[in-house]
Amino acid sequence: TLRKMLKDSTKSPEFVKTVPKRGYQLICSVERLSPFSTDSNTDVEESASEHEAPAVELEASDTPPTEIVTDTTADLEPQVEPTKTQPKPASNTINWLPRVIIFLSLLLPVCVLLFTNPAESQFRQIGEYQNVPVMTPVNHPQINNWLPSIEQCIERYVKHHAEDSLPVEVIA
Structure with missing residues (x-):
């Protein structure tokens, strides 16, 4: 859910507030960011401190929270950037055990056939x-x-x- 992705607590929310019988209200500021801009991180921090007061005003206003949600959801989606997970290198210690077991299971019958002679019947x-x-x-x-x-x-x-x-x- 959105709350889990933002790591937002329900007891003291920073981003999303639950409004009884209405739904959810966004209580943080949202800005569009350019994904290739390196200076955008510092700009976001500065603008976040400037926009905290309007976020509190939104919370105290008499407008229905559904309007706020519909206005901010369009802006909220571009803010979420996919996290790039680095592939973990496969550990060789785990992969060699099944291979050795398969090799031994194939080698054992061959050894029995080669190194044992059937009893000669008289x-x-x-x-x-x-x-x-x-x-x-x-x-x-x-x-x-x-x-x-x-x-x-x-x-x-x-x-x-x-x-x-x-x-x-x-x-x-």
């Missing part, structure tokens, strides 16, 4: 059909009940793929 032969050995892992449970089905699959494969090469081995 197989045992449980049968040979059509000169194709049938192997099963050592830690695998017995599959003797499935041997007739495995034999049937190998025979059909060899029959339908006679011109292709035979399988080297079957792991069941």
Whole structure:
């Protein structure tokens, strides 16, 4: 709000006074300033002391405060100058932490793949059909009940793929 921008207190106002059931009344003097003029700051201070008495007269006059507000609002807008905020330099200490975490999260799986070898599985032969050995892992449970089905699959494969090469081995 205007009061916050001017840092004006409600208990002892310097710029804007609240008038009950009417609205607000401007109690300070307002002058147009040239934004490129450097001498304007000293002129404003001198003219502010000269115009304090008329501001008090406005407060004591019998004219409705709405007229004062409408007269002064047009002059009030040019006085407000936008404050230029300087961009803060980005702190490098905060930016490096997410980058390091991402780098490590990508590096860890690559290291696992490069520096670990999978355990070699050992197989045992449980049968040979059509000169194709049938192997099963050592830690695998017995599959003797499935041997007739495995034999049937190998025979059909060899029959339908006679011109292709035979399988080297079957792991069941």
